[in-house]
Amino acid sequence: MKSHYRVIVIGGGVVGASVLYHLTKKGWTDVALLERLELTAGSTWHAAGGMHTVNGDPNVAKLQQYSINLYKEIEAISGQSVGLHMTEGLMLAATKPRWEWLKNVHSKGRYMGMQLELVSLDEAARLLPIMDKTQFVGAMYDPIQGHVDPNGTTHAFAGSARKAGAEVFTHTRVLDTKPRADGGWDVVTDKGTIVAEHVVNCGGLWAREVGRWVGLELPILAMEHQYLITEDMPEVIDFNAKAGMMMLHVVDFDGEIYMRQERNGMLLGTYERHGVPWSPKETPWEFGPTLLPDALDRMADNLEVGFRHFPAFQRAGIRKIVNGPFTFAPDGNPIVGPIAGQKNYWVACGVMAGFSQGGGVGLALSNWMADGDPGFDVWAMDVARYGDWATRSYTRAKVVENYGRRFRVRFPNEELPAGRPLRTTPMYQRWLDKGAVMGDSWGLEAPLWFAPPGVKDEFSFHRSTDFPHVKAECAAVRDAVGISDTSSFAKYEIAGPGAEAWLSRVFANRTPRTGRMTLSPMLNERGKLIGDFTVAKASDERFFVFGTGAAEKYHMRWFRQHLQADGGVTVTALGLGLVGLMIAGPRARDVLARLTDDDVSAKAFRFLDFRPQMEIGLVNAAVGRISFTGDLGYEIWVKPEHHVALFDAIWAAGEEFGIRPFGSRALMSLSREKGFGTWTREFRPIYGPFEAGLGRFVDLAKGDFIGRAAAVAEKQAGPARQRVGFVVDADDADAIGDEAVWKDGKVVGWITSGGYCHHAGCSYASGYVPSETLAGGTDGAKWEIEILGERRTARLQIDPLFDPTGAKARA
Numbered sequence: 001m002k003s004h005y006r007v008i009v010i011g012g013g014v015v016g017a018s019v020l021y022h023l024t025k026k027g028w029t030d031v032a033l034l035e036r037l038e039l040t041a042g043s044t045w046h047a048a049g050g051m052h053t054v055n056g057d058p059n060v061a062k063l064q065q066y067s068i069n070l071y072k073e074i075e076a077i078s079g080q081s082v083g084l085h086m087t088e089g090l091m092l093a094a095t096k097p098r099w100e101w102l103k104n105v106h107s108k109g110r111y112m113g114m115q116l117e118l119v120s121l122d123e124a125a126r127l128l129p130i131m132d133k134t135q136f137v138g139a140m141y142d143p144i145q146g147h148v149d150p151n152g153t154t155h156a157f158a159g160s161a162r163k164a165g166a167e168v169f170t171h172t173r174v175l176d177t178k179p180r181a182d183g184g185w186d187v188v189t190d191k192g193t194i195v196a197e198h199v200v201n202c203g204g205l206w207a208r209e210v211g212r213w214v215g216l217e218l219p220i221l222a223m224e225h226q227y228l229i230t231e232d233m234p235e236v237i238d239f240n241a242k243a244g245m246m247m248l249h250v251v252d253f254d255g256e257i258y259m260r261q262e263r264n265g266m267l268l269g270t271y272e273r274h275g276v277p278w279s280p281k282e283t284p285w286e287f288g289p290t291l292l293p294d295a296l297d298r299m300a301d302n303l304e305v306g307f308r309h310f311p312a313f314q315r316a317g318i319r320k321i322v323n324g325p326f327t328f329a330p331d332g333n334p335i336v337g338p339i340a341g342q343k344n345y346w347v348a349c350g351v352m353a354g355f356s357q358g359g360g361v362g363l364a365l366s367n368w369m370a371d372g373d374p375g376f377d378v379w380a381m382d383v384a385r386y387g388d389w390a391t392r393s394y395t396r397a398k399v400v401e402n403y404g405r406r407f408r409v410r411f412p413n414e415e416l417p418a419g420r421p422l423r424t425t426p427m428y429q430r431w432l433d434k435g436a437v438m439g440d441s442w443g444l445e446a447p448l449w450f451a452p453p454g455v456k457d458e459f460s461f462h463r464s465t466d467f468p469h470v471k472a473e474c475a476a477v478r479d480a481v482g483i484s485d486t487s488s489f490a491k492y493e494i495a496g497p498g499a500e501a502w503l504s505r506v507f508a509n510r511t512p513r514t515g516r517m518t519l520s521p522m523l524n525e526r527g528k529l530i531g532d533f534t535v536a537k538a539s540d541e542r543f544f545v546f547g548t549g550a551a552e553k554y555h556m557r558w559f560r561q562h563l564q565a566d567g568g569v570t571v572t573a574l575g576l577g578l579v580g581l582m583i584a585g586p587r588a589r590d591v592l593a594r595l596t597d598d599d600v601s602a603k604a605f606r607f608l609d610f611r612p613q614m615e616i617g618l619v620n621a622a623v624g625r626i627s628f629t630g631d632l633g634y635e636i637w638v639k640p641e642h643h644v645a646l647f648d649a650i651w652a653a654g655e656e657f658g659i660r661p662f663g664s665r666a667l668m669s670l671s672r673e674k675g676f677g678t679w680t681r682e683f684r685p686i687y688g689p690f691e692a693g694l695g696r697f698v699d700l701a702k703g704d705f706i707g708r709a710a711a712v713a714e715k716q717a718g719p720a721r722q723r724v725g726f727v728v729d730a731d732d733a734d735a736i737g738d739e740a741v742w743k744d745g746k747v748v749g750w751i752t753s754g755g756y757c758h759h760a761g762c763s764y765a766s767g768y769v770p771s772e773t774l775a776g777g778t779d780g781a782k783w784e785i786e787i788l789g790e791r792r793t794a795r796l797q798i799d800p801l802f803d804p805t806g807a808k809a810r811a
């Protein structure tokens with residue numbers, strides 16, 4: 001072992017081994033992996049090794065595709081078999097909602113180039129004779145499913161890395177990691193201290209403990225997980241003989257069961273509804289490759305359904321039960337990336353499907369380390385998606401909930417209850433008193449819509465109980481005035497003599513004049529969108545920046561990365577230290593005028609004006625004339641202690657104008673009519689600003705800024721694809737996002753978000769299509785959006801449905 005390495009990877013599970021291999025692929029060969037016991041000694045060794053490409057997030061699904069394609073490569077390089085069995089797979093639905101969900105997945109798979117196929121139940125039963133087809137309503141076939149040998153796979157990654165120069169040390173336990181003054185790390189092991197430029201925490205079951213050495217409380221928790229292996233089953237032997245192939249990999253969502261062939265029998269695993277966390281506070285270091293005591297009774301409910309769905313199991317004996325722990329993040333996706341404030345410290349943990357995702361995680365992280373950018377959209381697994389609010393108890397509540405729902409349908413209008421309420425604004429009770437149905441906005445309770453007594457959300461892929469009430473909220477805004485909470489936005493204060501220069505370098509648009517606001521995208525070096533913001537100039541050396549609440553930590557990491565020690569600028573995330581309300585609609589100005597003696601006339605307080613200090617009612621506020629509704633509107637920002645007083649004043653002044661509260665569902669409906677997009681849907685790091693329709697907010701003339709060269713190239717070449725809107729001939733279900741876009745009978749693009757436009761009175765969807773498909777303008781072509789398995793006629797909608805000239809917002 002050398003005294004110095006460029007990278008030390010802590011942990012030799014499938015994830016650490018994959019990270020090591022991918023670093024060597026990037027040309028980083030001065031790298032070593034340290035494993036306290038043998039490779040696979042965490043959760044990897046007893047995994048069922050199953051793998052598939054389906055994931056709720058299309059970007060994670062792509063990484064899963066990548067991981068699976070990698071297996072032949074590492075086998076060839078290392079000479080180590082991964083025990084690959086591409087058995088193909090079936091996903092089964094026993095209920096209508098699950099069938100609808102499968103149809104959505106199928107539509108999503110089309111634009112991702114996946115070869116998923118909806119098959120008849122007869123065909124499903126032919127492929128899987130052990131199923132009782134009368135128990136199901138639909139099935140989807142996936143040719144890219146199967147399983148690998150966990151041990152062989154991990155050794156194949158490690159062996160391939162070794163061939164490229166990496167070193168692997170087993171029986172070497174890391175005891176501590178200490179930052180060095182030169183920006184590197186002292187990695188203290190039981191065999192001495194090693195200096196490393198970078199440290200990667202791939203500690204799996206111990207990732208929390210490893211993280212705690214640097215003050216991190218990673219939001220992950222291990223759950224006990226069980227599968228059983230049957231004795232030989234005649235039905236399996238018979239199928240193998242007749243079909244000349246292994247039994248298919250199976251996911252029976254409604255039974256909450258997955259299955260695959262193991263020798264001449266079957267392996268059947270379950271995600272129990274009442275899952276049990278393992279070592280919730282600390283993972284014992286002495287825990288080795290041992291199994292946990294089995295608890296077959298916890299599987300009883302699932303097995304009962306399994307026996308009904310697959311009667312052959314009733315006759316099968318059980319050969320072995322495996323109960324082992326593995327880790328999950330609150331949303332079930334991996335936790336990957338650099339840690340803000342810890343130079344050259346990286347994590348890749350919380351990987352609950354190491355054999356579907358391990359390869360993609362290694363690829364993303366190695367790109368990030370070598371190129372400063374993961375190379376594609378990894379928001380769904382970025383460690384920065386969780387703020388400090390994701391405590392151990394919160395993580396536990398959410399992980400247990402997520403585990404129990406692993407195979408359950410999550411409806412687009414469904415909010416999950418665990419770990420709530422966690423963060424609330426002072427307005428919380430007031431909103432509830434007005435009938436608010438609350439949603440979870442990354443830990444913060446935020447009104448979704450306002451329900452009359454006795455009415456609640458019915459969860460569905462179709463329009464639901466909220467429909468007429470959201471419509472009424474939209475009408476209040478468009479016809480009179482509405483009030484809503486803006487506290488869930490991220491707010492930053494940028495101050496100091498270097499503030500203006502810093503903003504000009506980090507954001508793509510010019511900085512506004514004092515008292516004005518600009519809309520500004522933020523680009524990475526590759527010229528891709530990593531955020532969209534409103535920048536307001538309060539004074540020469542003080543700015544406020546407003547952005548997406550969920551991305552606060554993600555953006556702060558970027559901001560910090562681009563701060564220079566002597567740059568004369570401070571960036572502060574204000575969090576809930578600044579809260580807000582929005583009033584919007586044609587009477588919004590009348591309401592504001594009742595509350596202040598400032599001149600708020602159209603001439604004195606123009607669209608995109610910003611006043612850092614105004615007395616509104618009893619309180620001091622900062623007010624910007626802007627509204628995501630696309631209507632005349634104001635965002636009013638106050639300290640939290642004034643939130644309620646501000647609301648009471650606005651409400652009292654607004655009553656004569658018919659003021660009404662509106663929630664985020666109405667806001668999205670209204671903004672959709674304007675063709676606005678949002679971060680994580682329309683704006684993501686896979687799109688350039690010109691593709692996304694934000695080109696007019698990129699000021700190429702202002703001088704250099706991050707991503708400028710790439711933005712110039714995008715503009716010169718013309719965007720390869722473009723964000724467009726569609727009016728959809730929908731029935732009672734609207735697009736929600738990730739549906740396929742068809743043109744003249746071919747899939748050409750995808751939907752990023754959709755829904756009903758209550759004021760315009762139509763179903764609308766926004767998405768991306770290749771620029772060449774737009775050559776014919778809006779005429780002639782047959783556009784369709786696939787919703788719940790049905791292709792719905794759609795019309796290209798170039799102009800906003802509401803106020804296309806922007807006259808109302810500027811009135």
Ligand SMILES: Cc1cc2nc3c(=O)[nH]c(=O)nc-3n(C[C@H](O)[C@H](O)[C@H](O)COP(=O)(O)OP(=O)(O)OC[C@H]3O[C@@H](n4cnc5c(N)ncnc54)[C@H](O)[C@@H]3O)c2cc1C
Nearest residue numbers: 011013015036042043044048049050174204324353354355
């Ligand atoms: C019963 C069961 C069935 C499963 N089935 C599947 C499946 O079918 N498909 C699938 O994709 N996934 C499955 N999984 C999940 C899969 O096992 C995990 O996704 C995967 O193992 C995670 O790998 P990892 O490398 O992140 O963590 P781990 O395997 O836990 O590896 C972490 C490693 O780090 C080492 N380590 C930790 N701290 C230190 C330190 N300080 N110094 C040195 N070394 C250290 C540990 O010894 C360990 O070897 C299953 C898991 C279980 C338990």
